[in-house]
Amino acid sequence: MNNHDLNIFATAARLGGITKAAKSLSTVQSNVTTHIRLLEDELGVQLFHRNHSGINLTRKGHELLPYAQQMVALVHKAKETVSNSKEVRGTLRIGSSQTTAAARLPELLKDYVVRFNKVDIAVETGFTDEMTARVLDYSLDGAFVTGQPSVTMTSGDHAFARPFPFLAS
Amino acid sequence: MNNHDLNIFATAARLGGITKAAKSLSTVQSNVTTHIRLLEDELGVQLFHRNHSGINLTRKGHELLPYAQQMVALVHKAKETVSNSKEVRGTLRIGSSQTTAAARLPELLKDYVVRFNKVDIAVETGFTDEMTARVLDYSLDGAFVTGQPSVTMTSGDHAFARPFPFLAS
C-alpha cells in the first residue's frame, strides 16, 4: 500500500467510477482497476461494490477513505513545506556562552528579528566545546564561542546562517 | 515521493547512517542512497549532510522528518484499521419508516446493542422508496420498509448485516 494506490482509490471513490478516475488521473481503466484490486488483495477486504453504473464504497472502503485522503494531503503539504523556500522562516538555533548571550546577543539580534520576522530564535548557552560539537553535528545552526582574543561565530548550515552576521571582536 | 521513500528517509534519519538503515530495512546501501537521492532531487533540497562517519539531517531534512514519520504511522494505522476484523465495530446505518422506528425498533435493537456494543447505531427515517434507494447505493446498511402485508428488511452490505435479524411480520 503506497500513496499512489491510495490516491487512485480516493479519486475513484470521489468520482464514483473507475473510468472517470482514469480520465482524471490521465491513465486508463485497466490501471485503476489493477491498483484497486491490489489494494483490496493486500488488505484482504473489498473496498468497492461494483455496479453496472459505477462503483460504491463498501463499509471497509468508507473506513479507508479518510486515511487515503489524509495521506494525499500530507504528501502535498510535505512537498510544499520543504520545497518552498521563497520566504525565510523556521527556527534559528544558536548557541552561546552565558556571558556573550547576556552582553552582546540582544544588540546583535535586534536587526535580525525585524528583517526575518518569520524566524524563531532559540538561544542555548553552554561551554565552548559543547557548543562547537553541536554545530558540527548540525543540532545547532551556529554558535558564538570564545576564542582568543575575539568572539567568533561557527556556522554549520551555511545556507541558513548567511543572513546572520559574523561577529568580529 | 511515496511512503516507501519516506520510510527509508525516516529510518536513515533515525539511525544516523545509510548502512545502518539498509541493514534495518533488509536491503543494501546503494538502494538507500538512491532513494534518498531521488527524494532530494524531487524536492530540490538536500536532506542530509554527509560525513565520513554517517549522515546528519539538514534543516530541510528536519522539516521533512515529522511528515515522513506521520506518513509511515498513517499507513500502519490504515492497514490495521481496515484489515482487523476480529471485533465487530463501526456504525450500523439503518433506515426505517417513522412508525416502524417508533413502534418496533427499540425492541429489535435491544439485544443487538448488548451483543455488539462496539457498534454505533444510526437510524434514519424516511419514505420506503427513498430508503430502498439508499440501501441500493450503499449509503445505508439496511432498512425496514413497509411491504404488504409485512415489514421486511432490505440489506445491501450482507457481511455486516448478517448479525442483524431479518424481521418478519
Place this chain on the structure above:
DNA sequence: GCATCTTACGCGTGACGTAAGCATC
C-alpha cells in the same frame, strides 16, 4: 586497512497501455 557514502551496471519484476471479454441497460 577499515569505515563510510556514491556510482555503474546487469537482471528481473512490476507498471503501463492496448485490446479483447463480460455484463447491464
Place this chain on the structure above:
DNA sequence: GATGCTTACGTCACGCGTAAGATGC
C-alpha cells in the same frame, strides 16, 4: 450498441543487488 468494469498480454522502465570507486580516519 453504448457504457462500465475485468482480464490477458506485450513492452518498457524502474528498483533491486553486486561490485567497483571515492573519501576520510
